[in-house]
Amino acid sequence: MAPEADRTKRPTRTSVWLEGKPAGRGRRSERPDRPGQSPSSATGQPPGSATGRSPGSATGQSAGSSTGQSAGQSGQPAGLDRDRITAVSVRLLDAEGLAKFSMRRLAAELGVTAMSLYWYVDTKDDLLELALDAVFGEVRVPDLTDESADWRDQLRELAVTYRAVLVRHAWVSPLVGRYLNIGPHSMVFSAAVQTVMGRTGLGPHGQTGALAAVFQFVYGFGTIEGHFVQRSAEAGVSQDEYYRQAMGAIGEQPRFRASFEGADALMASRDGDTVAQMRDRDFAFALELLVAGIEAMRDRG
Numbered sequence: 001m002a003p004e005a006d007r008t009k010r011p012t013r014t015s016v017w018l019e020g021k022p023a024g025r026g027r028r029s030e031r032p033d034r035p036g037q038s039p040s041s042a043t044g045q046p047p048g049s050a051t052g053r054s055p056g057s058a059t060g061q062s063a064g065s066s067t068g069q070s071a072g073q074s075g076q077p078a079g080l081d082r083d084r085i086t087a088v089s090v091r092l093l094d095a096e097g098l099a100k101f102s103m104r105r106l107a108a109e110l111g112v113t114a115m116s117l118y119w120y121v122d123t124k125d126d127l128l129e130l131a132l133d134a135v136f137g138e139v140r141v142p143d144l145t146d147e148s149a150d151w152r153d154q155l156r157e158l159a160v161t162y163r164a165v166l167v168r169h170a171w172v173s174p175l176v177g178r179y180l181n182i183g184p185h186s187m188v189f190s191a192a193v194q195t196v197m198g199r200t201g202l203g204p205h206g207q208t209g210a211l212a213a214v215f216q217f218v219y220g221f222g223t224i225e226g227h228f229v230q231r232s233a234e235a236g237v238s239q240d241e242y243y244r245q246a247m248g249a250i251g252e253q254p255r256f257r258a259s260f261e262g263a264d265a266l267m268a269s270r271d272g273d274t275v276a277q278m279r280d281r282d283f284a285f286a287l288e289l290l291v292a293g294i295e296a297m298r299d300r301g
Contacts, residue, residue: 015180016126080112082120086130090169093131097230098171103127125179132175133183138165141192151199152291158193159218159287166222170230173223201298210294217290225279239275 088109093101103124107114121127140161142154166173181190193215197207232242250256273281 015182016121016129017180017182080110080116080120082130085110085117085120085127086134089127089131090134093171094169098174101128101171128175129179129183132172132179132181133185135165135169135172136181136183136189137185138168139185139189141188142196144192144195151196154192154196154199155214155291156287158189158196159214160283162189162215163218163222163225163283166219167226167229170226173219173226176219200294202294206297210290210297213293214287214290217286221283221286228275243275 085106089101089106092106092109096105101124103114103117106127107117110117117127121130138161140157142149142157144154193211194207197211200207200210202210228242229239232239235242237245247260250260
């Protein structure tokens with residue numbers, strides 16, 4: 001990575017994707033600083049190749065190493081590659097959250113020393129960027145070569161699956177604004193969004209505004225939903241039970257009761273839907289409002 005002073009002067013350089021470094025070669029492989037260490041060769045993994053596998057697919061030790069900590073002749077740890085490191089990072093972030101994630105914790109999960117990880121990444125930020133791009137690979141991108149496809153359906157598909165990623169991986173939302181998001185999967189998603197927006201018939205300014213309206217809505221909705229799902233899981237209760245307990249506690253306080261009377265009436269009208277079903281319905285309705293708004297603005301010329 002760039003030196004700290006350089007990163008302060010050029011904040012856009014704070015990205016693992018801008019360093020132009022082979023995916024298996026960290027600072028220690030380029031500048032060995034311990035006796036007996038020699039520069040390692042690149043692993044041959046292309047940048048971002050970690051995202052090619054399911055985030056939860058890396059379990060146990062490498063077939064070639066019983067501990068994952070033995071080193072080859074180059075000094076590079078055996079049984080590790082950026083693919084496996086990223087997959088386990090995603091799994092840990094899903095299980096324990098962003099606050100508890102550390103190089104030391106990841107190394108323990110992999111069965112190696114924390115120093116071993118520096119053959120592949122320079123900092124924890126590198127790992128978080130790799131993990132972030134990995135889960136963007138879960139966004140389902142429509143077939144953009146199909147000229148007969150309806151842009152509305154394609155926009156819905158992108159929005160729905162982006163929401164699913166934000167809910168499934170609650171740690172993603174704070175990272176989206178922290179990094180440049182220029183990894184390979186993030187760029188595929190971005191290109192798909194721009195292509196679909198280009199098919200709406202809106203002018204350039206309208207396209208950027210529509211993109212902001214749709215995907216900032218999805219980001220906000222998915223972030224709040226992900227937090228609610230996470231809180232319910234941490235409390236060890238279902239989402240419906242968590243909601244009932246929360247609303248019950250609020251209702252017992254006179255200073256809050258009046259403010260929530262309107263919300264109670266709305267909730268009573270959900271006709272037996274679960275909290276999850278209600279969110280799905282609200283999301284679908286809000287997304288249709290946005291699609292209709294794009295159509296109306298396009299027709300306005």
